[in-house]
Amino acid sequence: xxERYNPAAIETKWQTVWEEQGIDKTQMDEGKPKWYALTMLPxxxxxxxxxxxxxYTPSDAAARFKRMHGYNVFFPxxxxxxxxxxENAAIKRGAHPAQWTWANIARMRTxxxxxxxxxxxxSEAVSADPxxxxxxxxxxxxxxxxxxxxxxxxxVDWCPTCNTTxxxxxxxxxxxxxxxxxxxxxxxxxxxxxxxxxxxxDELLDDMAQIDWPERVKGDxxxxxxxxxxxxxxxxxxxxxxxxxxxxxxDTLWGATFMVLAPEHALVDSVTTVEYRSAVxxxxxxxxxxxxxxxxxxxxxxxxxxxxxxxxxxxxxEMIPIWIADYVMMGYGTGAIMAVxxxxxxxxxxxxxxxxxxxxVITGPxxxxxxxxxxxxxxxxxxxxxxxxxxxxxxxxxxTKVIQWLEEKNLGVGAVNYRLxxxxxxxxxxxxxxxPIIYCPTCGVVPVPYEELPVLLPDDAEFRxxxxxxxxxxxxxxxxxxxxxxxxxxxxxxxxxxxxxxSWYQYADVxxxxxxxxxxxxxxxxxxKEKGDYWLPVDQYTGGIxxxxxxxxxxxxxxxxxxxxxxxxxxxxxQRLFNQGMILGPDGEKMSKSRGNVINPDEFVDRxxxxxxxxxxxxxxxxxxxxxxxxNAIEGVHRFLHRVWGVVTDDPQMTNPTLxxxxxxxxxxxxxxxxxxxxxxxxxxxxxxxxxxxNTSSVHLQRxxxxxxxxxxxxxxxxxxxxxxxxxDKLTVAPGTDATVLRKQALALxxxxxxxxxxxxxxxxxx
RNA sequence: GGGUCGGUGGCGGAAUGGCAGACGCAGCGGACUUAAAAUCCGCCGAGGCAACUCUUGUGGGUUCGAAUCCCACCCGACCUACCA
Numbered sequence: 001x002x003e004r005y006n007p008a009a010i011e012t013k014w015q016t017v018w019e020e021q022g023i024d025k026t027q028m029d030e031g032k033p034k035w036y037a038l039t040m041l042p043x044x045x046x047x048x049x050x051x052x053x054x055x056y057t058p059s060d061a062a063a064r065f066k067r068m069h070g071y072n073v074f075f076p077x078x079x080x081x082x083x084x085x086x087e088n089a090a091i092k093r094g095a096h097p098a099q100w101t102w103a104n105i106a107r108m109r110t111x112x113x114x115x116x117x118x119x120x121x122x123s124e125a126v127s128a129d130p131x132x133x134x135x136x137x138x139x140x141x142x143x144x145x146x147x148x149x150x151x152x153x154x155x156v157d158w159c160p161t162c163n164t165t166x167x168x169x170x171x172x173x174x175x176x177x178x179x180x181x182x183x184x185x186x187x188x189x190x191x192x193x194x195x196x197x198x199x200x201x202d203e204l205l206d207d208m209a210q211i212d213w214p215e216r217v218k219g220d221x222x223x224x225x226x227x228x229x230x231x232x233x234x235x236x237x238x239x240x241x242x243x244x245x246x247x248x249x250x251d252t253l254w255g256a257t258f259m260v261l262a263p264e265h266a267l268v269d270s271v272t273t274v275e276y277r278s279a280v281x282x283x284x285x286x287x288x289x290x291x292x293x294x295x296x297x298x299x300x301x302x303x304x305x306x307x308x309x310x311x312x313x314x315x316x317x318e319m320i321p322i323w324i325a326d327y328v329m330m331g332y333g334t335g336a337i338m339a340v341x342x343x344x345x346x347x348x349x350x351x352x353x354x355x356x357x358x359x360x361v362i363t364g365p366x367x368x369x370x371x372x373x374x375x376x377x378x379x380x381x382x383x384x385x386x387x388x389x390x391x392x393x394x395x396x397x398x399x400t401k402v403i404q405w406l407e408e409k410n411l412g413v414g415a416v417n418y419r420l421x422x423x424x425x426x427x428x429x430x431x432x433x434x435x436p437i438i439y440c441p442t443c444g445v446v447p448v449p450y451e452e453l454p455v456l457l458p459d460d461a462e463f464r465x466x467x468x469x470x471x472x473x474x475x476x477x478x479x480x481x482x483x484x485x486x487x488x489x490x491x492x493x494x495x496x497x498x499x500x501x502x503s504w505y506q507y508a509d510v511x512x513x514x515x516x517x518x519x520x521x522x523x524x525x526x527x528x529k530e531k532g533d534y535w536l537p538v539d540q541y542t543g544g545i546x547x548x549x550x551x552x553x554x555x556x557x558x559x560x561x562x563x564x565x566x567x568x569x570x571x572x573x574x575q576r577l578f579n580q581g582m583i584l585g586p587d588g589e590k591m592s593k594s595r596g597n598v599i600n601p602d603e604f605v606d607r608x609x610x611x612x613x614x615x616x617x618x619x620x621x622x623x624x625x626x627x628x629x630x631x632n633a634i635e636g637v638h639r640f641l642h643r644v645w646g647v648v649t650d651d652p653q654m655t656n657p658t659l660x661x662x663x664x665x666x667x668x669x670x671x672x673x674x675x676x677x678x679x680x681x682x683x684x685x686x687x688x689x690x691x692x693x694x695n696t697s698s699v700h701l702q703r704x705x706x707x708x709x710x711x712x713x714x715x716x717x718x719x720x721x722x723x724x725x726x727x728x729d730k731l732t733v734a735p736g737t738d739a740t741v742l743r744k745q746a747l748a749l750x751x752x753x754x755x756x757x758x759x760x761x762x763x764x765x766x767x
Numbered sequence: 768g769g770g771u772c773g774g775u776g777g778c779g780g781a782a783u784g785g786c787a788g789a790c791g792c793a794g795c796g797g798a799c800u801u802a803a804a805a806u807c808c809g810c811c812g813a814g815g816c817a818a819c820u821c822u823u824g825u826g827g828g829u830u831c832g833a834a835u836c837c838c839a840c841c842c843g844a845c846c847u848a849c850c851a
Binding site: 217246247329582619622625627628639 | 785
């Protein structure tokens with residue numbers, strides 16, 4: 001008789017012991033293969049929710065499993081700690097965002113420890129720590145030196161009343177008004193810092209073939225990068241200005257009946273005639289208030305206005321009208337298109353609405369040449385018509401032929417376009433890593449010297465209700481001497497996008513806060529080389545699907561840029577990626593406070609212990625699927641642990657009364673294997689029972705049990721006999737029984753003879 | 768419109784060409800108990816007295832044999848979308 005299973009007591013006990021004995025401390029034993037397992041670092045929101053538990057439990061179980069299989073496992077944790085919520089909290093409470101952030105981190109650490117995961121706590125990276133963002137700034141500086149970082153005017157949402165830039169989530173409603181004062185937001189061009197991620201577009205696309213990532217993520221990234229192949233063709237306005245358009249269908253050039261410019265296009269004013277000036281100006285003003293996302297709403301009816309101007313189509317000399325419309329984006333291609341309504345859905349809709357001509361230049365798959373009821377955009381079937389020298393050319397392959405012809409005639413060139421834009425990293429916010437740049441009236445843009453990093457965030461920042469970054473008001477931060485000429489200069493007051501800081505935490509983890517307190521140099525290696533060579537790259541990365549495009553694309557870009565700078569020697573930061581599914585509320589809906597279906601994991605840990613919660617989450621179903629939280633099913637896992645406890649501690653209620661003393665060693669061996677195999681999922685109870693069994697070293701440092709296949713060999717096997725695919729009888733025979741013997745025996749079976757009556761064997765499985 | 772994943776008992780799910788429904792939940796019966804909880808044992812897709820028959824979203828196909836492979840369709844979830 002012994003004590004009942006009491007998870008609360010044993011879990012706290014073992015967490016303390018493990019920490020004291022340092023059993024989860026990362027080793028670098030060269031004799032063992034390494035395994036770098038990483039989960040996306042959490043944002044310190046202040047509470048560990050079901051999603052965190054579901055992300056970390058299987059990651060931890062897998063890491064433990066690998067360790068028991070003889071790997072050196074590195075399994076770090078940390079916090080992606082910059083971001084807007086801290087600033088909002090600061091404005092609300094008048095406290096510094098650092099205070100809120102670090103308090104939340106402290107709270108989440110306690111919650112995380114309750115999970116009993118094998119995290120390498122001594123590698124806990126916090127991106128808001130100056131020793132971390134010192135390196136974020138060092139990377140910025142390297143990118144600046146390499147020409148990867150550059151400054152450009154880019155549109156931001158601007159509130160003219162508050163006199164400040166707004167983040168996307170601060171712009172509300174269909175009319176796009178300011179969150180605080182309700183004033184309609186306008187677009188404003190500000191000089192901002194960007195990274196040339198587009199230089200890597202092809203590589204980011206093509207290298208996906210060499211990484212083991214879910215198709216979904218690859219598909220999303222593929223679409224996000226959006227490579228399309230076509231041609232740039234130069235039209236000329238009446239005024240003689242070249243007007244370049246991008247098209248993927250140069251084979252339809254002869255069907256262009258009008259042109260459309262983005263409202264922001266540079267030639268709009270010069271092509272607009274006097275009588276259309278006011279209409280054009282009004283349309284431009286309206287378009288300026290919407291961002292591209294809104295303009296891109298697919299179901300929105302197309303609008304536009306005629307400019308009064310015309311341009312000449314280079315392939316046939318026709319003068320066609322120029323319109324402006326917000327369905328053409330300034331940020332894609334050249335911001336101008338030729339409109340071929342007969343063979344493009346959008347152009348068709350626009351032409352129909354504004355009664356513009358539609359000219360067919362591709363026959364239907366059946367050779368049809370008549371008027372169209374809808375656009376025909378097929379690229380495989382049909383032939384070119386009304387297209388001068390190309391009449392009769394089959395559509396398939398026509399694009400290449402026309403591009404060649406355009407190039408020969410000097411009318412256009414083959415071109416590739418991407419949806420992907422350069423990465424805008426400037427944020428007009430305080431709680432981020434300051435961009436290490438100084439503006440000097442004499443020397444211009446001057447990067448902060450490497451030795452002077454980090455540029456520290458002031459700890460006495462004052463949050464005013466204007467919403468503008470406190471860095472702008474902070475004189476000590478803002479006004480500096482120019483590092484080059486020593487004259488009066490100003491610091492950049494924008495901070496970096498938090499995605500910048502999360503793009504390299506897999507490297508930060510390797511040797512945390514490397515060169516702490518030391519001045520940096522341009523040719524530093526940002527982590528301990530020996531450790532980096534051993535651990536990098538990440539073997540298994542896990543996290544939510546919501547990062548399919550932004551974070552994952554950025555971190556891949558970051559690694560490729562570092563490779564070009566000679567810092568790393570591989571192309572991809574994470575070899576394998578796995579996305580966990582989502583745990584829904586008991587009602588099968590996404591958990592939300594408004595629905596009142598939020599499950600607080602702490603309550604279940606209090607009631608059943610962490611091992612039960614871990615086990616429940618592990619067995620809920622396939623990890624990438626998730627599913628609803630089942631209030632009852634968790635009981636089953638808890639019962640299982642109680643039974644295991646009873647069996648091992650000889651609870652009379654559980655003890656098998658028929659157990660023969662002769663098989664005690666076998667029984668003990670079975671218990672031993674059971675505990676070893678439970679260890680990755682149920683780390684605490686297996687450790688406790690492992691010690692109850694008389695072991696003194698940790699169960700987690702043992703090797704996974706190996707099966708002796710010879711001993712597991714069956715003396716007899718059941719062979720199922722099917723007639724016409726239906727099970728009719730069974731044979732019990734010795735393993736390895738010869739096929740001809742089996743066949744003979746099978747045919748002799750009573751059930752089989754009955755079903756075979758009057759029939760011959762046509763074919764059999766041929767075993 | 769494009770992409771990805773999925774559809775199997777009352778429920779979560781197993782089985783990836785060879786005994787469909789492992790395991791768990793719920794349910795039913797029994798043991799223990801004054802009683803209940805807990806625990807333990809048994810039953811648990813549908814029909815049929817039985818032999819058997821039917822059953823993996825629907826319809827076809829391949830195969831000795833299909834939840835699994837192929838074709839067409841229906842339904843659902845998530846992501847994405849005026850990208851020229």
